[in-house]
Amino acid sequence: MAAANGGYVTALEAKARGIQNRKLADAVDRGELVKMARGLYCTPETWEDEYVRAQHRFARGIFSHDTALYLLGLSDSAPESLTMTFPRGYNPSSAKKSGIITKSSPAELHELGCIELDTPYGNIVSAYNAERTLCDMLRGTSSPDLQLLSPAFRSYLSSQEKNLPKLQSYAKALGVAPKVRKYTEVLL
Known part of the structure; x- marks a missing residue:
């Protein structure tokens, strides 16, 4: 999902696809995602886009x-x-x-x-x-x-x-x- 969005995933998009917030938090804990802001995540290799x-x-x-x-x-x-x-x-x-x-x-x-x-x-x-x-x-x-x-x-x-x-x-x-x-x- 992140690959299709330039490396970004929002909690709303994840929820719409049946992915719970806990799964996003687990991905952050494993280093698979970085929490950029409330409800906004990106992959570790994604450049921060202000x-x-x-x-x-x-x-x-x-x-x-x-x-x-x-x-x-x-x-x-x-x-x-x-x-x-x-x-x-x-x-x-x-x-x-x-x-x-x-x-x-x-x-x-x-x-x-x-x-x-x-x-x-x-x-x-x-x-x-x-x-x-x-x-x-x-x-x-x-x-x-x-x-x-x-x-x-x-x-x-x-x-x-x-x-x-x-x-x-x-x-x-x-x-x-x-x-x-x-x-x-x-x-x-």
Whole structure:
């Protein structure tokens, strides 16, 4: 089961296959599994993936902002701290205590642009797509990080996967249409 999941096993997945928690604990005692976090195990040869650990622990969070840019390949800089967006009304205090930068999104827009991406270790996590991420980088701030945002916009606009109608639709939904229009006009 671990081999099929990039070396990871969750207690929920094991339970769904009829494997009791005691069996997982026995596997840990024998050195066949390593307990990474509550309900998350991996094989001893598996490299620790902070993205998987964060996603498992804070399942309502979606990787966003600089973290999503990195996972999407729109930034060469690995984030110093992971950034996750949570639905408004969710209490992210434990995520903050874990060193995660937290953002909030209206509940009705939380899933907008959510996709599955590979981590640098080849595991799958939830993150926002390029269009949502670029809009989020402009949302709620008067001075976005231009050293990160400008190259990301340039890279997106020159890519074959760019979808300008989707970008404009997301910009409108997220209230940043004028800012996105300004960036696209300057860079196109």
